[in-house]
Amino acid sequence: MAPNQMQYKLQVSAAPSYDPAVKQTVYVNTDTPTVVVSPSSESSIVVRIQNFSGLPDGSPKTNAYFGHRDHMRDLYSISFMIKFKEDTSFDDVLFGNDFDRPIRDNLPYGFGIAYKIFHYMIDPSAEGDVYADKPYLYGYAVTSINAITVAQPNEEFQSLVKEDMSTIVHVDGHDIDIPPSAGKRRKFFLKQENRKKYIFRAGETYKFDFFNPYIEMGSEFALRLPGYSLAIMKYWDGQPLRYVLKSKSGKVYFTLLFELVDIGS
Numbered sequence: 001m002a003p004n005q006m007q008y009k010l011q012v013s014a015a016p017s018y019d020p021a022v023k024q025t026v027y028v029n030t031d032t033p034t035v036v037v038s039p040s041s042e043s044s045i046v047v048r049i050q051n052f053s054g055l056p057d058g059s060p061k062t063n064a065y066f067g068h069r070d071h072m073r074d075l076y077s078i079s080f081m082i083k084f085k086e087d088t089s090f091d092d093v094l095f096g097n098d099f100d101r102p103i104r105d106n107l108p109y110g111f112g113i114a115y116k117i118f119h120y121m122i123d124p125s126a127e128g129d130v131y132a133d134k135p136y137l138y139g140y141a142v143t144s145i146n147a148i149t150v151a152q153p154n155e156e157f158q159s160l161v162k163e164d165m166s167t168i169v170h171v172d173g174h175d176i177d178i179p180p181s182a183g184k185r186r187k188f189f190l191k192q193e194n195r196k197k198y199i200f201r202a203g204e205t206y207k208f209d210f211f212n213p214y215i216e217m218g219s220e221f222a223l224r225l226p227g228y229s230l231a232i233m234k235y236w237d238g239q240p241l242r243y244v245l246k247s248k249s250g251k252v253y254f255t256l257l258f259e260l261v262d263i264g265s
Helices: 111-122 182-188
Strands: 008-015 034-037 041-049 076-084 093-098 127-129 136-140 147-150 205-212 222-225 228-231 241-247 252-262
Touching (some): 008 041, 111 228, 147 182
Antiparallel strands (some): 093 136, 093 241, 127 136, 222 228
């Protein structure tokens, strides 16, 4: 029998590793950053969820972010500022989801179609294995994340991230040629040869915003892709939805957990 959604509340937490003992609460919709320091980076993370009714109790149900003309259809946002501690190739930074246990026995009928829609329309760079003992689906940060810019020195967290990679240069110092729009930038970096031409420089701060209208985590839990809709609770096996920013070599910059907590009937 599917779990009763009303018995659970969503809780969001962040950590510098996969160790649940070091996770800390993310205060959704408050625009108060959660600071995560790993051996390889320093990050400040803000999460916004439309129609949020999770933990801690009394959290704002929405954020002014969703009233902006560019985000009125979006259902959530993962926004972060990050400073890498060493020069890091665009070709080395991955962003996506992974799980500790198999999910193959809980995948709904038609999931293969949903994956094709996701891969074709949302993130062509994403690769993974949802049938593995430890399922994963990662894309490159520069192709998966909607908006990227370079922060000004000592800049504090701002509510909106506007695409601007104009100050990023080739690893060999050549003139910039990253397309100015987010859509063209994502397409440009689908080619590995282009990703290898650029680095995130040590000590410089970069701002990212990942958002979409496809995952409902507020009033209900559902996946809504174009032409495909799924009520998540019916197939949930108790595992959190985990986002991770990591390197190909296994360095973890941060993990972000979206967990359903049993609050009783």
